[in-house]
Amino acid sequence: MRAATKPFLLCLALLVGAELVVRVFFARSMSGRFDYGYHPTAGFVEQPDGTVRLERAGGRRFFPQTFSRERPADTFRIFVIGDSVARGTSVASSYAGQLGELLRARGVKVESFNLSVPGYGARRKHLVLEQALQYQPSLVILHLNNSNEYEDEREWRRREEFRGWHPRNWLMKSLVVRRLHEMKQEKVYWEWLPASVRQQRAASDADAELKSSLNADKVRQWNELVRRQTGESVRLARERGARVLVVAQATAAKDAAGKPALDDNSLDELATRMRAEGAATLSMKELLSRRDWPPLFADGSHLRPDGHMVLAESLAESLRREKWVP
Amino acid sequence: MSFTSWQYPLFLLGVVLLYWRLPPRGRLTLLLITSYVFYGVWDVRFLALLLTSTCIDYYCGRAIVGERAPVKQVFGAALLPLLWLGGCAAFTEKSGAVQTWILGAAAAFPLLFTALYELLWRKPEAAQRRAFLLLSILTNLAVLGFFKYFNFFADSLLSLAGQFGFAPGWMLPTIILPVAISFYTFQSIAYSVDIYRGKAQPARDLLTFAAYLSFFPQLVAGPIERPNDLLPQFTKTAEFAWEHIHRGLRLLLIGLFKKIFVADNCALLANHVFNGQAELNAPWAMLGVVAFAFQIYGDFSGYTDLARGSARLLGIHLNPNFRLPYAARGPSDFWTRWHITLSAWFRDYVYIPLGGNRAGTARTLGNLWVAMLLAGLWHGASWIFVLWGAYHAALLTLYRLVPWLRKLEQGGLAAAAPPPAPREPGAEPVPATCSRRPSAPDAPRGDCKSPALAIAVMFCFTLIGWAIFRAPNLAVLGNWFAAFGNWSPVAEAWVKPSLWLALHAAPLLLLQWATRRARDEVELPDWPWPVRGLAFVVLFLAIASSAVSEQEFIYFQF
Numbered sequence: 001m002r003a004a005t006k007p008f009l010l011c012l013a014l015l016v017g018a019e020l021v022v023r024v025f026f027a028r029s030m031s032g033r034f035d036y037g038y039h040p041t042a043g044f045v046e047q048p049d050g051t052v053r054l055e056r057a058g059g060r061r062f063f064p065q066t067f068s069r070e071r072p073a074d075t076f077r078i079f080v081i082g083d084s085v086a087r088g089t090s091v092a093s094s095y096a097g098q099l100g101e102l103l104r105a106r107g108v109k110v111e112s113f114n115l116s117v118p119g120y121g122a123r124r125k126h127l128v129l130e131q132a133l134q135y136q137p138s139l140v141i142l143h144l145n146n147s148n149e150y151e152d153e154r155e156w157r158r159r160e161e162f163r164g165w166h167p168r169n170w171l172m173k174s175l176v177v178r179r180l181h182e183m184k185q186e187k188v189y190w191e192w193l194p195a196s197v198r199q200q201r202a203a204s205d206a207d208a209e210l211k212s213s214l215n216a217d218k219v220r221q222w223n224e225l226v227r228r229q230t231g232e233s234v235r236l237a238r239e240r241g242a243r244v245l246v247v248a249q250a251t252a253a254k255d256a257a258g259k260p261a262l263d264d265n266s267l268d269e270l271a272t273r274m275r276a277e278g279a280a281t282l283s284m285k286e287l288l289s290r291r292d293w294p295p296l297f298a299d300g301s302h303l304r305p306d307g308h309m310v311l312a313e314s315l316a317e318s319l320r321r322e323k324w325v326p
Numbered sequence: 327m328s329f330t331s332w333q334y335p336l337f338l339l340g341v342v343l344l345y346w347r348l349p350p351r352g353r354l355t356l357l358l359i360t361s362y363v364f365y366g367v368w369d370v371r372f373l374a375l376l377l378t379s380t381c382i383d384y385y386c387g388r389a390i391v392g393e394r395a396p397v398k399q400v401f402g403a404a405l406l407p408l409l410w411l412g413g414c415a416a417f418t419e420k421s422g423a424v425q426t427w428i429l430g431a432a433a434a435f436p437l438l439f440t441a442l443y444e445l446l447w448r449k450p451e452a453a454q455r456r457a458f459l460l461l462s463i464l465t466n467l468a469v470l471g472f473f474k475y476f477n478f479f480a481d482s483l484l485s486l487a488g489q490f491g492f493a494p495g496w497m498l499p500t501i502i503l504p505v506a507i508s509f510y511t512f513q514s515i516a517y518s519v520d521i522y523r524g525k526a527q528p529a530r531d532l533l534t535f536a537a538y539l540s541f542f543p544q545l546v547a548g549p550i551e552r553p554n555d556l557l558p559q560f561t562k563t564a565e566f567a568w569e570h571i572h573r574g575l576r577l578l579l580i581g582l583f584k585k586i587f588v589a590d591n592c593a594l595l596a597n598h599v600f601n602g603q604a605e606l607n608a609p610w611a612m613l614g615v616v617a618f619a620f621q622i623y624g625d626f627s628g629y630t631d632l633a634r635g636s637a638r639l640l641g642i643h644l645n646p647n648f649r650l651p652y653a654a655r656g657p658s659d660f661w662t663r664w665h666i667t668l669s670a671w672f673r674d675y676v677y678i679p680l681g682g683n684r685a686g687t688a689r690t691l692g693n694l695w696v697a698m699l700l701a702g703l704w705h706g707a708s709w710i711f712v713l714w715g716a717y718h719a720a721l722l723t724l725y726r727l728v729p730w731l732r733k734l735e736q737g738g739l740a741a742a743a744p745p746p747a748p749r750e751p752g753a754e755p756v757p758a759t760c761s762r763r764p765s766a767p768d769a770p771r772g773d774c775k776s777p778a779l780a781i782a783v784m785f786c787f788t789l790i791g792w793a794i795f796r797a798p799n800l801a802v803l804g805n806w807f808a809a810f811g812n813w814s815p816v817a818e819a820w821v822k823p824s825l826w827l828a829l830h831a832a833p834l835l836l837l838q839w840a841t842r843r844a845r846d847e848v849e850l851p852d853w854p855w856p857v858r859g860l861a862f863v864v865l866f867l868a869i870a871s872s873a874v875s876e877q878e879f880i881y882f883q884f
Binding site for chain 1: 575598818822823825859862866867870872
């Protein structure tokens with residue numbers, strides 16, 4: 001009996017040991033990871049030196065940035081809150097970074113931060129906004145999109161599942177197991193398998209998302225959710241004294257004749273409604289359709305740095321027009 | 327209830343904890359109740375079929391050895407399916423869940439069976455045994471034939487009639503295929519035939535037989551057990567020993583690894599290639615079929631390991647169903663390694679009764695074709711499975727007729743070692759091994775110089791067979807073959823997906839390599855215990871890294 005029991009005991013000891021090590025020594029790294037962007041602090045970490053560091057908000061990260069808790073006097077502080085489109089490939093090349101550079105070149109004392117996280121829909125962007133408003137922004141730029149609501153909903157379910165005690169989640173209570181599972185999903189599953197292969201798994205995210213996006217009722221529900229949540233975000237920001245500018249996303253699509261066309265996905269109308277709440281707006285469709293826009297897109301929705309630059313220039317112009325900056 | 331559902335571990339834990347605390351009769355009662363619960367979770371109505379099969383085979387089995395049961399007892403037992411269906415009809419919320427004609431059939435069954443039972447006892451003694459055997463076999467085949475093949479044959483017949491311009495316009499009922507029916511009807515037939523042949527004794531009480539036939543670990547997808555192997559373990563239940571727990575847990579771990587880590591992940595690629603919509607080139611076609619080879623092996627052998635592990639936790643041994651099938655040197659060897667209990671069933675109850683290989687080459691080949699076509703049809707009521715059976719029959723024929731292939735499969739066995747000792751009747755064939763230390767004393771020693779070529783050739787043949795098996799129709803199969811003529815790049819690159827396949831297949835191959843000398847492919851070698859412990863950790867983490875939503879086992883549909 002003892003000879004046969006030993007391997008099982010060793011297996012158990014190693015797994016329990018690994019779990020303890022992670023919980024004791026990597027507690028900070030794991031903190032908030034399984035809140036999937038719904039952690040109350042949303043990834044803002046206040047430092048003893050009076051600064052705020054942007055960390056992970058769920059499995060995904062902000063670009064690492066630090067700013068002071070108190071806005072420096074005479075400084076125009078901009079927070080750009082959005083998803084992967086607004087996030088870009090780096091802070092410097094995103095429209096948040098380029099806008100800061102443009103304004104500085106005009107002599108404005110400005111600091112501009114990119115608070116965008118890939119996959120964030122209206123609900124999680126609102127959580128980021130709630131945190132960001134504690135740090136006296138002069139302007140909040142809300143990047144409006146309606147393609148991430150499925151992900152918001154899914155991540156909320158994941159968070160609830162991880163917190164719940166249903167037996168099907170027991171295995172995933174282990175941080176080691178959970179992390180391993182997610183690492184495989186993110187680094188192997190998503191990286192190695194093309195979307196058409198992933199969609200074969202009936203229960204996969206991709207497939208479920210695709211199905212949902214083809215469901216007109218579901219899309220209507222999402223749009224309604226985006227409208228309600230964004231309205232709340234704009235009202236909150238205005239109540240706290242911050243100016244708000246809503247950027248309505250446009251995607252590269254094809255028209256009935258198969259020619260490239262910009263699609264606002266009904267977001268322009270939604271942005272227009274936000275004007276009633278006191279927000280300024282910028283329509284990407286309107287802006288880009290005036291120029292040769294296809295080279296500005298890296299894919300159907302994400303912009304190349306040149307595309308970000310076009311947005312940044314237009315935003316700078318809008319700020320000047322609204323007389324928010326000199 | 328699926329083995330990979332979240333409910334199953336809790337269910338099994340409860341059963342195991344209770345089981346070892348109960349006296350022998352209590353254990354049988356527990357197994358019967360839990361097996362019916364396990365099966366009823368899929369569709370509670372089909373328990374009536376299991377009850378019918380139980381009733382017929384129990385009384386026929388005893389009648390074959392001349393034991394007559396009182397008529398009231400037979401009638402009472404035959405009433406159980408009707409009572410069950412009546413209960414389902416009364417308590418289910420869904421109207422029409424139990425159709426009237428089914429209730430009618432269940433009502434006729436007690437009268438019909440009791441009358442037939444009494445009638446057969448009036449036959450001359452010499453004919454009685456045979457008559458009861460036929461009653462058992464025919465009713466089992468009738469149930470299987472109706473529920474599994476009615477739609478298939480009726481559709482085929484109508485389609486054929488349509489070819490000749492005859493379109494009667496009949497609306498055929500859609501018959502739902504009850505889970506596990508192919509497995510438990512075959513096990514029932516083996517029970518009656520073995521009693522008739524004097525190889526097994528019948529169960530002497532209904533509880534034991536009902537628990538035996540419905541035993542939940544192997545009810546749904548085998549292994550298809552022989553009465554001599556399994557029934558004695560029910561008449562005399564095992565004493566508790568820690569060895570049962572250790573071996574059971576190890577089997578469960580390896581089974582989950584094969585199913586969740588290997589099969590479900592390889593399925594992604596196989597499903598993509600065989601969905602009929604993907605643009606394929608030669609690398610993708612190859613990738614898809616290799617992925618399916620690992621998927622189906624991981625899926626079914628994983629199921630078997632889970633079944634064996636669950637049974638072992640209760641002190642019950644189930645037979646292995648796989649023995650490194652992709653190391654087969656030829657088709658005969660393959661069928662001694664793949665779904666062993668099914669191929670042994672067809673060998674003992676179809677091939678040998680037809681004459682086996684005792685009446686010349688032409689007759690032998692004819693018998694092989696019959697057995698393989700039936701084996702193909704057993705897998706599914708579809709012409710594609712018949713084609714798969716025919717393909718394997720052709721392969722067996724080819725290996726018998728072409729000297730080079732025959733020599734390749736046999737690998738110079740005669741020259742390397744004396745012929746193996748004759749096997750006990752009914753004993754599983756011992757696969758040829760290239761080991762210098764054959765684990766079984768009668769294991770033939772293969773030609774150790776070049777088994778690789780034989781294995782590689784057979785693996786390629788097996789892959790073609792899997793393409794036939796997996797393709798949903800002939801058009802998809804044709805596209806798959808045609809893809810080998812296309813070497814230009816397609817929309818989806820194949821390099822990273824092939825890494826995905828390697829990631830999930832390589833650990834299984836490593837495990838197989840480690841167990842290549844063991845008699846049972848889930849026996850870990852004599853590694854030091856720390857290495858075994860580490861192997862368990864790796865297996866566990868592999869499972870955990872892939873645990874997604876519950877995926878159905880392939881063989882459940884058969």
